[in-house]
Amino acid sequence: MLRPVDLEGVKVTYFPSRLLRRLYWSPPMAGALSRAVADFDAIHLHAVYLWPIWAAARAARAHRVPYVISPRGMLVPELMRRKSRWAKAAWIALIERANLERAAAIHATSAVEAGHIAGFGWRLPPIVTIPHGVDDPPAPSGVALSPDVAAAIGGSAPVLALGRISWEKGLDRLIAALPLAPEARLVVAGDDADGHAAFLANEAQRFGVAGRVSILARHVAGADKEALFAAARVFAMTSLSENFGLAAFEAMRRGVPVLTTADVGMSEIVRTARAGLVVDTAPAAIAEGLNTLLADVDRSRAMGESGRALVIEQYGWSTIACRMEELYRSVGRMRHAEDAGA
Numbered sequence: 145m146l147r148p149v150d151l152e153g154v155k156v157t158y159f160p161s162r163l164l165r166r167l168y169w170s171p172p173m174a175g176a177l178s179r180a181v182a183d184f185d186a187i188h189l190h191a192v193y194l195w196p197i198w199a200a201a202r203a204a205r206a207h208r209v210p211y212v213i214s215p216r217g218m219l220v221p222e223l224m225r226r227k228s229r230w231a232k233a234a235w236i237a238l239i240e241r242a243n244l245e246r247a248a249a250i251h252a253t254s255a256v257e258a259g260h261i262a263g264f265g266w267r268l269p270p271i272v273t274i275p276h277g278v279d280d281p282p283a284p285s286g287v288a289l290s291p292d293v294a295a296a297i298g299g300s301a302p303v304l305a306l307g308r309i310s311w312e313k314g315l316d317r318l319i320a321a322l323p324l325a326p327e328a329r330l331v332v333a334g335d336d337a338d339g340h341a342a343f344l345a346n347e348a349q350r351f352g353v354a355g356r357v358s359i360l361a362r363h364v365a366g367a368d369k370e371a372l373f374a375a376a377r378v379f380a381m382t383s384l385s386e387n388f389g390l391a392a393f394e395a396m397r398r399g400v401p402v403l404t405t406a407d408v409g410m411s412e413i414v415r416t417a418r419a420g421l422v423v424d425t426a427p428a429a430i431a432e433g434l435n436t437l438l439a440d441v442d443r444s445r446a447m448g449e450s451g452r453a454l455v456i457e458q459y460g461w462s463t464i465a466c467r468m469e470e471l472y473r474s475v476g477r478m479r480h481a482e483d484a485g486a
Contacts, residue, residue, distance in 0.1 A: 145158050145159070145160060146158070146159065146160075146172060146176075157176070159172050159173040159176070160172060164195070167193075167194060167195040168194050168195050168196050169195045170195070170196065173196060173199065174199050174203075177199055177200055177203040178203050178206075181200070181203045181204055181206075181207050181209055182207040182209065184209055185209070185472075185475075185476035185479055186209065186210050186211065186212065186248070186472050186475040186476045186479070187200060187204050187209055187210070187211040187212070188211070188212045188214065188251075188472070189201060189211055189212065189213045189214070189243075190213075190214045190216060191214070191215065191216050191218060192213070192215050192216075192218045192219065192240050192243075192244075193218060193232060193235050193240065197213070197240075197243065198239050198240075198243060201213070201243040201246070201247070205246060208479065209479060210247075210248035210475045210476070210478045210479050211247055211248060211475075212247060212248060212249045212250070212251050212272075212471065212472075212475055213243060213244060213247045213250050213251065214250075214251040214252075214253075215244075215250070215252070215257070215261065215387075216253075216387065217253075217257055217385070217386065217387025217388070217409075219257075219260055219261055219264070220257075220260050220385040220387070221260065221263070222384060222385055223312055223384065223385055226311075226312075241264075241266055244261075244266065244268060244269075245266055245267050245268060245269070247269050248269055248475045248478055249269050249270050249271070249272050249471065249474075249475055250268060250269060250270070250271045250272070251271075251272055251273075251274060251471065252271055252272070252273045252274075252387070253273070253274065253275050253276055253387055253388040253409060254273065254275065254387055254388050254389075254409030254410060255273060255409070255412060256385075256386075256387065256407070256408070256409040256411070256412075257273075257387040257388070257409055258271045258273050260385075260387075272471055274464065274467045274468055274471065275388060275393075275410075275459060275464065276388055276390050276393070276459075276464070277459060277460060277461035277463070277464035277465070278390070278393045278394060278396075278397050278455050278459045278460070278461075279394070279397075279461070280397070280460075281370060281373075281397065281398055282366075282370065284370075285366065285367050286367075287366065287367040288367075289367060289368055289371050290368050292360050293333075293360065293364070293368040293371055293372060294371075295358070296331045296333075296358040296360060296372070297331070297371060297372065297375035299329065300327075300329050301329075301375055301376065301377040302329045302330060302331040302358070302375060302376055302377065303318075303328050303329065303330050303331070303376065303377065303378045303379075303380050303403075303434060303438075304331050304333070304372055304373070304375075304376035304378070304379050304380065304395070304400070305318060305330065305331070305332045305333070305334075305379075305380050305381070305382075306333050306334055306364065306369070306372060306373075306379070306391045306394075306395075307334045307381075307391045308334050308335050308337055309332060309334045309335065309336045309337060309340050309341050309344065309359070309361055310337035310338065310340050311337075311338075311340055311384075312383060312384045312385065313381075313382070313383050313384075313386075314382040314383045314384050314405070314407075314425070315332055315340075315344055315382070316343075316344065316347050317382045317405075317425060317427055317430060318330060318332075318380055318382050318430060319344060319347045319348050319351060319353065319357060320347070320351060320427035320430075321427040321428070321430035321431040321434060322348075322351060322353040322356060322357070322431070323351055323352065323353060323431075324427065324428055324431030324432075324435075325430075325431040325434040325435050325438070327435070327438050327439075328356065328378075328431075328434045328435075328438060329356045329357075329358075330353075330356060330357045330358070330380075331358045331360070331372065331376075332344065332357070332358070332359045332360070333359075333360040333362075333364045333372060334360075334361075334362075334363070334364065335361075335362065335363050336361035336362070341359050341361035344357075344359060345357075345359055373394070373395060373398045373400060374398070376395070376400050377400075377401075377437070377438060377444065378400070378401055378402070378403055378420075378434065378437045378438065378444070379391070379392055379395035379396075379400045379401070379402045379403070379420075380402075380403045380404070380430075380434070381402065381403070381404045381405070381408050382403075382404070382405045382408075382425065382430060383405065383407060383408050384407060385407050385408075386407065386408040386409050386410075387409045388409045388410060389404065389408045389409055389410040389411075392404060392408070392410055392414075393410060393455055393459060395451075396414075396419050396420075396448075396451030396452060396454065396455045397451075397452060397455040397456070397459075398452070399445075399448040399449055399451070399452040400448050400451075401419065401420040401421075401437055401444045401445075401447040401448045401451065402414050402419055402420035402421075402447075402451065403420055403421050403423060403430070403433045403434060403437060404420065404421075404422055404423075405422070405423060405424070405425050405430075406422055406424075406425075407425070413454070414451070417450050417451060417454040418446075418447060418450050419447050419448070419450045419451030419454060420437070420447050420451065421433040421436065421437060421447075
């Protein structure tokens with residue numbers, strides 16, 4: 145704590161947060177920022193609604209250091225309305241709007257996210273869209289599968305939904321589609337947020353499809369995660385909103401066709417690359433997409449290969465790192481130009 149540690153070759157300093165922990169309030173961090181910020185050419189801030197972002201932006205402005213903000217999908221109007229609406233509105237009015245308007249650039253990970261940010265109508269700096277990078281699949285480990293994963297992938301190849309299990313992921317839409325997609329068997333896997341897995345289990349019972357739904361309400365990684373991808377016939381992402389959709393890109397990297405709704409940030413990429421299907425949010429439309437992908441094996445396989453080729457070509461970390469480096473350099477040049485004119 146309070147001293148740099150090496151984390152995969154990067155020096156990382158952790159600061160204590162003993163009060164107002166939900167906002168990550170940390171006076172020692174404020175002092176460290178004030179002392180260190182002037183030594184940097186540019187600063188990159190990740191997320192919004194958090195005290196460290198406000199403190200770092202304020203320190204950067206005080207020392208005339210340009211900064212970039214990545215909201216990370218936290219400025220989606222629909223999600224803001226549904227959860228902590230008034231608290232978020234107050235934070236934006238008092239703090240976050242100024243942080244964003246006075247940034248050198250705003251980093252979005254998809255055109256959908258960029259559109260949400262621009263839609264506020266504020267006097268914003270350039271919004272630069274650079275997606276996440278996608279890791280290559282790990283080498284086979286030979287580790288035995290967990291019993292719940294082994295049971296989930298037994299039988300017919302499933303439709304996979306992998307990621308945090310929460311209301312904004314729209315997994316209830318997917319379950320509601322199953323009565324109209326009789327060949328589909330669904331596996332939902334990921335960390336359970338606010339007990340939402342129990343709600344989904346009840347929905348599966350309500351729609352009479354509990355026998356075709358497996359819910360693994362836990363973090364899934366390593367050999368278990370790779371086994372789920374390898375078994376999947378289709379990867380489904382039907383979120384109410386998703387600024388990027390990294391798990392869907394991971395599926396594409398492994399050659400799995402994707403079914404997504406238009407509210408997911410990577411949906412246009414799926415459509416353009418012909419890496420799967422983009423469908424309406426109605427259960428009937430989701431079911432139709434599932435039926436199409438499950439019925440035509442050759443077409444689904446071709447979609448999967450198209451997605452794999454696209455991710456390898458355009459979303460490898462070396463490609464993304466070059467684009468981020470150019471953003472940092474362009475922002476850093478702003479400071480040097482300002483210093484030269486002073």
